[in-house]
Amino acid sequence: MKFARIVFGFAGVWGVLVLTPLYFLYDFVGKHDPPALTHPQFYYGFLSLGLAWQAAFLVIAADPLRFRPLMIPALLEKWGFVVTLMVLTLQRRLAGEQLAIGIPDGLLGILFFIAFVKTRNRTFQA
Numbered sequence: 001m002k003f004a005r006i007v008f009g010f011a012g013v014w015g016v017l018v019l020t021p022l023y024f025l026y027d028f029v030g031k032h033d034p035p036a037l038t039h040p041q042f043y044y045g046f047l048s049l050g051l052a053w054q055a056a057f058l059v060i061a062a063d064p065l066r067f068r069p070l071m072i073p074a075l076l077e078k079w080g081f082v083v084t085l086m087v088l089t090l091q092r093r094l095a096g097e098q099l100a101i102g103i104p105d106g107l108l109g110i111l112f113f114i115a116f117v118k119t120r121n122r123t124f125q126a
Helices: 002-024 026-032 040-062 068-090 096-118
Strands: none
Touching (some): 002 026, 026 040, 068 096
């Protein structure tokens, strides 16, 4: 359980630190990676959803065994983003070097899976 606490605690803190500044960078994102953003509701909605997941990661970290079922959607959150980036790259809708933004999520997805396996309730094992 200690492994899961560390992994999910790190993921939650890391996510808050990475996502929060994006609230103040809406115009910068469009200038740095054109075209300009035109749907602020999607941009800020993504950030709000992302921050909500960071809170979920911190909840899981507080009691991994109790919140083990929540690790499954946490895995989907991480791997869903990585798979999306891969598909967009294969469709040539995303430059290959932009795949790098998914590396932290891919690594955390792997660690989430390991944490999920390691936190099996030992009282129910044969």
